[in-house]
Amino acid sequence: MQLRLPGARRGTKRDATRRALLESALNVFGEKGYHRAAVDEIVSRAGRSKGTAYFHFPSKEAIFRALVRELASYLVERVERELDDEPTAIHRLDAALLSVIDIFTKHRTLARVTLVEVAGAGRAFGDDLLFVRQQFAALIRRHLDAAVAEGALEPCDTDLIATAWFGAISEIVVHWLHDPDRGPLHMTYPALRHLLLQSVGIDINQLPSDRIPAHA
Amino acid sequence: MQLRLPGARRGTKRDATRRALLESALNVFGEKGYHRAAVDEIVSRAGRSKGTAYFHFPSKEAIFRALVRELASYLVERVERELDDEPTAIHRLDAALLSVIDIFTKHRTLARVTLVEVAGAGRAFGDDLLFVRQQFAALIRRHLDAAVAEGALEPCDTDLIATAWFGAISEIVVHWLHDPDRGPLHMTYPALRHLLLQSVGIDINQLPSDRIPAHA
């Protein structure tokens, strides 16, 4: 799991410590959830001391917030990177869905923290709580807007649709997280894809189907 | 907020205490979230003592679980009651959506506990955590299956669709909970309805539109 560390020059010792702490935090928060995760465990797994954690972050909450922001950036950046050579906005939406499914399949802890823990950490955290969700919905929305601009889509409430799509995807992933035995996440891709695209009136046959088996 | 108390004869003193505790728990959990909610506060707001809470429930977690079950029953029962005189399964799905939006609009605390807190209370709770979600997805699924049986819908993965629909609705409600200033929840109904129905290939014009303004 490679974390992106914006605004900090890489390779310094300070940076390595910060990264070690966040990486450990990802695991502990992912396993225990925010409240049951103890700072003591985060630092011990990171091979640092408690004082160091409080040298780098003012509070446990700040560690969590920083982690969520890193994860959101990582996720959005990595998904967007895969969309570059898609010809149309609709293709990019399609590719984004596949990409997200792929990432979550490979990084369950990331999925758990960004989709489940963030919701439960409580509104005490203010707006940061919804950071990942907003980032992601914004990504979907951008490409929906592009599709409208391209004329592939009727003008519509892209904000609402992006939110709804994110909710749908999130719910499916959360179910899969909770009970992975019901088959790999990739299995749901064709049906989910069909559902989402059809919801905005896109004929599934507009898209070449040769892309599907690529990841499946 | 009327809670349903299955399996207990109403009107007894015991029942009144249990109800008072759960009602108070609903408020405190709704305001503070599971972890920040103190049993002391729940009992004090209920006008009872701590010992009483532990006489009726074995643990704080048990209070939460019981509450979630009551809420799920209340919600599903109340929604289903409104579907009786709808002519077709599609109409019932439509009515259910409106009904849910209505209930959540009027009972924000209920929405917060069932949609947000349940997710965040952590997997420590085992499967009960997903109780509301499952109950609700099952409701949607039943009517989707009915629609298939009626021939109004092509055979499809109704389980997946129900999950996705629930996720979409849930996400919209959670956004509204978090930032209610962006307009009442009812405002999203037409667009959301259109999106969901179109996602399964239902032509919006099949349904009489005179129902829309009824609750709007």
Add this chain to the structure above:
DNA sequence: CCAAACTGACCGACCAGTCAGTTTCGGTGA
């Protein structure tokens, strides 16, 4: 040499859960 980075023992607040004792109340027999 100094500041940044780091250490880990310690503190204190918080809170779920306990328990010994008290009150309430339906039943029972005289």
Add this chain to the structure above:
DNA sequence: TCACCGAAACTGACTGGTCGGTCAGTTTGG
């Protein structure tokens, strides 16, 4: 009608453990 009993319901002071956060002191590195 009433005295009495036992169980159910209830009380709230107390405890034990957990854990976020502190800080006085040590190490590192430029």
